[in-house]
Amino acid sequence: MKIKLIVLSILCLIAVSLALSFFVFTDTQYRPNEDVIDSLEDIGVVESYLDEDITPEPEPEPDPPATPELNYSIFDTTNEAYGIDWFGSGSSFEEVDGTIVAVERENVTVLVPEGYEDLAKAHVEDLITCNSLLSNFMGIPFPKDRIVLKIFISKDGSFQGSQNRGMSFYKRSQTAIDLDLQDVLSNSPDGFLYESSPTYCANTHELTHAFLYNAYIPYWANEGIAEYSQSINQGGVKDYIICTDSGYYTDELYDYYDLNVTMNYPTSMCMIQEIVETYGEALFRDMFQEILLLQTDNKLRIGTTSNYFVYDILIPSFGSSITAILDKYGIEEAVYER
Numbered sequence: 001m002k003i004k005l006i007v008l009s010i011l012c013l014i015a016v017s018l019a020l021s022f023f024v025f026t027d028t029q030y031r032p033n034e035d036v037i038d039s040l041e042d043i044g045v046v047e048s049y050l051d052e053d054i055t056p057e058p059e060p061e062p063d064p065p066a067t068p069e070l071n072y073s074i075f076d077t078t079n080e081a082y083g084i085d086w087f088g089s090g091s092s093f094e095e096v097d098g099t100i101v102a103v104e105r106e107n108v109t110v111l112v113p114e115g116y117e118d119l120a121k122a123h124v125e126d127l128i129t130c131n132s133l134l135s136n137f138m139g140i141p142f143p144k145d146r147i148v149l150k151i152f153i154s155k156d157g158s159f160q161g162s163q164n165r166g167m168s169f170y171k172r173s174q175t176a177i178d179l180d181l182q183d184v185l186s187n188s189p190d191g192f193l194y195e196s197s198p199t200y201c202a203n204t205h206e207l208t209h210a211f212l213y214n215a216y217i218p219y220w221a222n223e224g225i226a227e228y229s230q231s232i233n234q235g236g237v238k239d240y241i242i243c244t245d246s247g248y249y250t251d252e253l254y255d256y257y258d259l260n261v262t263m264n265y266p267t268s269m270c271m272i273q274e275i276v277e278t279y280g281e282a283l284f285r286d287m288f289q290e291i292l293l294l295q296t297d298n299k300l301r302i303g304t305t306s307n308y309f310v311y312d313i314l315i316p317s318f319g320s321s322i323t324a325i326l327d328k329y330g331i332e333e334a335v336y337e338r
């Protein structure tokens with residue numbers, strides 16, 4: 001009888017310990033409910049579990065970085081994502097294969113081949129200040145939601161800058177883009193972006209075209225506006241061209257080209273410069289307002305552009321005496337008469 005009682009007691013103890021161990025085991029595998037937590041808190045065994053998984057120690061705050069990280073978004077993309085399905089023709093516009101990365105801040109996007117993100121960041125910073133510089137200069141806002149610059153590597157090693165549909169493009173050779181990146185990383189004084197500042201826009205030329213992408217400004221004025229914009233917003237880069245009454249001087253004095261026959265950047269720049277010096281910056285900004293109005297009405301898309309540009313933009317902005325300046329650079333009345 002006594003033995004039976006002892007055996008029964010041992011069996012009961014085994015059963016109870018099995019039940020208890022199962023209870024603890026199962027609750028440590030899953031998140032216990034509040035009642036179980038209350039009951040388990042009295043048991044030292046599960047305290048560490050509760051500390052770890054129910055009320056974890058907050059992560060220590062990381063030290064703030066020495067220079068605050070700028071809010072760049074960098075992500076893989078495709079040309080199609082930016083509506084870039086055409087930006088030139090012929091083999092010289094063919095881009096080497098590879099991942100394209102978009103680097104963005106504020107309303108600026110720069111697309112570069114993967115690995116050139118630091119070059120893109122420097123352009124993003126330049127273009128953000130360019131936006132306000134050029135809109136003050138022209139008195140008009142940038143006509144699109146985003147300023148987009150695409151830098152790509154040509155298959156044939158050729159390079160050039162261009163603008164299409166309000167987007168700027170820098171086609172670079174592999175050697176040239178590697179030097180561009182190196183210049184940024186080493187902050188080389190020879191670098192394209194070295195002088196970039198709130199008063200110096202390294203991207204002035206193509207961005208000036210992009211501001212006016214929807215205006216059909218005749219070729220004889222278009223490059224002159226971009227070059228003159230550089231002389232103002234990219235201080236120093238056009239100092240080598242001196243406009244005189246009898247021609248333009250670089251290393252020697254050249255006659256002005258007949259802009260009706262031959263496009264010539266310095267001649268066109270000197271024509272625009274003479275217009276600004278004669279009529280003043282305020283009227284020059286009025287000219288862009290007139291361009292903007294015509295863009296809104298879509299009138300510039302009709303017919304030949306020279307007569308719209310002279311009769312609907314230049315004469316309303318500056319008065320009919322403007323025609324004497326145009327004549328000096330080869331744009332005589334026959335070019336724009338209606």
Ligand SMILES: [Zn+2]
Pocket residue numbers: 205209223226
């Ligand atoms: Zn140009």
